[in-house]
Amino acid sequence: MASQTIESYRQGAEVHRGDDLCRTKSIQLLEELGLPRGLFPLENVEEFGYNRAAGFMWLVHKKKKEHTFKKIKQTVSYATEVTAFVEQRKLKKITGVKTKELLLWLSVVEVYIDDPSTEKITFKTGTGLSDSFPVSAFELE
Numbered sequence: 001m002a003s004q005t006i007e008s009y010r011q012g013a014e015v016h017r018g019d020d021l022c023r024t025k026s027i028q029l030l031e032e033l034g035l036p037r038g039l040f041p042l043e044n045v046e047e048f049g050y051n052r053a054a055g056f057m058w059l060v061h062k063k064k065k066e067h068t069f070k071k072i073k074q075t076v077s078y079a080t081e082v083t084a085f086v087e088q089r090k091l092k093k094i095t096g097v098k099t100k101e102l103l104l105w106l107s108v109v110e111v112y113i114d115d116p117s118t119e120k121i122t123f124k125t126g127t128g129l130s131d132s133f134p135v136s137a138f139e140l141e
Contacts, residue, residue, distance in 0.1 A: 040059060042061045077100070099125065107126040109124055
């Protein structure tokens with residue numbers, strides 16, 4: 001049932017294919033939303049879609065990727081498909097992104113910047129735990 005709902009958001013979306021174009025478009029969207037450009041450090045991106053009316057975006061890439069954000073020593077895993085609903089300074093109802101806490105992988109369900117002047121970005125997991133980091137840790141490397 002949930003996938004039917006997701007599919008309905010894909011209709012009417014602007015869809016791009018090809019690694020270079022998809023990465024460029026996803027970075028442009030992050031900039032437009034006031035979020036750091038390096039939140040999706042993906043390679044071999046096959047498809048990027050954005051339904052502006054619904055505020056829904058997705059990225060599809062060839063294989064699952066783990067990335068460590070060096071400045072904060074935080075490892076994040078990206079499934080082959082990442083989806084999110086977007087608003088200004090916020091990604092919510094995220095699927096396909098997990099963060100490693102101690103020995104556990106926790107799903108990241110929301111990312112937001114409450115107050116840009118603090119230069120902090122907050123990541124909230126499905127368990128309700130959240131952690132804030134400097135925005136600068138997620139700039140393009």
